[in-house]
Amino acid sequence: MSSGEIRGLTGFRDFFPEELALRRHIFSAWRRVGARYGFMEYDGPPLEALELYTRKSGEEIVGQLYEFEDKGGRAVALRPEMTPTFARMIATRAAGLAKPVRWFSIPQLFRYERPQRGRLREHFQLNMDIVGETDPLSDAEIVSAGIDALRELGLGAADIVVRISDRRLIGALLDAHGISAEDHVPVFGALDRLEKEGEDGVRGRLGEKGVEREAATRLLAAIRLPLEELAAAHGGDEAIAEAADRLSTVFAHLGAAGFADFVRFDGGLVRGLAYYTGTVFEIWDRRDELRAICGGGRYDDLLKALGGMDLPALGFGMGDVVLTELLRDRDLVPVGTRRVDDYIVCVSDAERPLALGIARALRDRGRRVLYDLRPRGVGRQFKAAHQAGAGRAVVLGPREAERGVAVLRDMASGEEREVAIETLTGPPPGEAKGEEVR
RNA sequence: GUGGGCGUAGCUCAGGUGGUCAGAGCGCCAGGUUGUGGCCCUGGAGGUCGCGGGUUCGAAUCCCGUCGCUCACCCCA
Numbered sequence: 001m002s003s004g005e006i007r008g009l010t011g012f013r014d015f016f017p018e019e020l021a022l023r024r025h026i027f028s029a030w031r032r033v034g035a036r037y038g039f040m041e042y043d044g045p046p047l048e049a050l051e052l053y054t055r056k057s058g059e060e061i062v063g064q065l066y067e068f069e070d071k072g073g074r075a076v077a078l079r080p081e082m083t084p085t086f087a088r089m090i091a092t093r094a095a096g097l098a099k100p101v102r103w104f105s106i107p108q109l110f111r112y113e114r115p116q117r118g119r120l121r122e123h124f125q126l127n128m129d130i131v132g133e134t135d136p137l138s139d140a141e142i143v144s145a146g147i148d149a150l151r152e153l154g155l156g157a158a159d160i161v162v163r164i165s166d167r168r169l170i171g172a173l174l175d176a177h178g179i180s181a182e183d184h185v186p187v188f189g190a191l192d193r194l195e196k197e198g199e200d201g202v203r204g205r206l207g208e209k210g211v212e213r214e215a216a217t218r219l220l221a222a223i224r225l226p227l228e229e230l231a232a233a234h235g236g237d238e239a240i241a242e243a244a245d246r247l248s249t250v251f252a253h254l255g256a257a258g259f260a261d262f263v264r265f266d267g268g269l270v271r272g273l274a275y276y277t278g279t280v281f282e283i284w285d286r287r288d289e290l291r292a293i294c295g296g297g298r299y300d301d302l303l304k305a306l307g308g309m310d311l312p313a314l315g316f317g318m319g320d321v322v323l324t325e326l327l328r329d330r331d332l333v334p335v336g337t338r339r340v341d342d343y344i345v346c347v348s349d350a351e352r353p354l355a356l357g358i359a360r361a362l363r364d365r366g367r368r369v370l371y372d373l374r375p376r377g378v379g380r381q382f383k384a385a386h387q388a389g390a391g392r393a394v395v396l397g398p399r400e401a402e403r404g405v406a407v408l409r410d411m412a413s414g415e416e417r418e419v420a421i422e423t424l425t426g427p428p429p430g431e432a433k434g435e436e437v438r
Numbered sequence: 439g440u441g442g443g444c445g446u447a448g449c450u451c452a453g454g455u456g457g458u459c460a461g462a463g464c465g466c467c468a469g470g471u472u473g474u475g476g477c478c479c480u481g482g483a484g485g486u487c488g489c490g491g492g493u494u495c496g497a498a499u500c501c502c503g504u505c506g507c508u509c510a511c512c513c514c515a
Contacts, residue, residue: 007505007506010506011506022505063439064513064514073515079515080515083515084515109515111514111515112510113512113513113514114511115507115508116508116509116510116511117508117509117510119514123514123515151484214491266457271514273514273515290515291486292514292515295514295515296515317515318515319515321515343475345474347472347473347474348472348473375470376472377472377473378471378472378473378474378475379471379472379473379474379475380468380475381474381475382474382475382476383474383475383476384475385474385475386475386476387475387476390475393474393475395473395474396472397473399473407473407474408477409474411475411476414474414475416474
């Protein structure tokens with residue numbers, strides 16, 4: 001790069017045609033799944049009042065935000081997540097919306113931090129949320145939608161796994177192990193280190209939080225238990241039994257829906273966001289080489305906290321950055337599709353007016369049509385047709401023009417046949433759609 | 439914010455210990471082939487070797503700084 005060149009900002013992407021094609025491939029898969037699950041698409045502003053993010057997420061998040069003062073002196077921020085905007089939008093109409101509400105969005109989100117693998121300063125994220133339902137069926141529904149958003153792109157149970165837990169369950173577990181409610185959040189933070197630091201490391205962190213060694217060891221053993229054994233291991237603890245039972249129901253629903261191979265209980269799963277109140281889940285690649293592809297959970301208190309009605313809600317976010325890496329890894333990126341249908345080849349300049357008329361007529365039928373923008377040799381034109389990925393060439397020359405015909409050459413087989421020019425310029429035959437005209 | 443690695447053509451990369459080291463492949467443009475593409479052959483365009491400074495007779499090469507990319511940490515979507 002020369003010094004005079006203006007580069008794109010760190011952590012922001014340019015989407016060249018190939019990359020935009022992949023992005024659109026992902027978005028369209030997400031939209032198909034959203035539609036199948038009966039979700040309506042919405043969107044909100046990319047710039048919001050800073051307070052929308054600080055009020056519930058705390059001041060510490062400000063360091064990670066793209067935030068600044070606008071010309072009117074307002075503290076604003078580029079949205080780092082969609083949930084607050086979603087909550088605000090729901091709040092303004094909550095009374096009039098039929099519950100449960102099912103909405104999804106594909107916002108571009110921003111975060112001011114150093115880029116690294118799978119994390120940039122900007123990304124797109126599928127957000128799907130259900131508002132107004134507490135039944136475990138809704139938890140299973142949102143997890144199913146998350147799985148299908150990935151299945152639609154060709155990923156299967158061999159590629160991805162959904163780790164599911166429930167803050168109510170883990171909270172009850174902490175209570176049972178003598179950890180007071182106000183310590184739950186920091187303890188969640190410590191437990192989150194389990195995979196990175198191992199049990200000894202986490203025991204040390206728990207010790208700093210005032211959890212005794214013995215208790216820490218028992219706790220670490222407990223969260224590794226299968227869900228079915230967890231309640232049994234804590235005998236008469238009703239809170240644990242109830243939470244475990246509820247989560248078991250979610251798993252049962254997911255099993256009934258055919259997703260048993262995708263899901264797994266993970267008592268060590270902790271989501272960073274403070275507002276989760278129940279089910280939490282993350283989707284990871286099976287090889288565990290990438291960071292989480294998707295994360296979400298139940299946030300029953302957030303809507304009320306943001307000034308709206310007291311409505312239960314749950315949802316997830318699925319980013320495009322890690323997902324793109326996974327699709328590339330698994331060779332699930334569709335290769336370049338045909339760019340044009342027809343390439344019109346003019347043998348001499350005399351056919352140019354005819355070519356323009358044919359091009360216009362074919363384009364009116366919805367066909368993708370290309371022709372040289374300056375006179376070139378026939379060989380060059382065919383080469384260009386080949387490069388453009390044309391399905392067929394429409395050859396016009398003096399010999400054909402004289403007889404009112406054109407030669408259609410199938411670019412794959414090389415077969416040629418003559419057709420009357422009227423069949424190209426006239427109205428589409430029958431009721432067939434343009435794309436189907438051959 | 440901290441630390442490691444890396445910056446040579448549009449892309450992927452060669453260029454022991456400083457002395458035709460400005461290169462290859464792919465891609466692009468053109469010609470071979472003014473009525474037929476893919477393959478092949480030939481030619482061409484394209485780089486202040488990220489930028490700045492220093493050492494030296496001489497720096498893509500060594501030193502310092504800086505910017506950028508990247509990986510990890512922190513944190514988390």
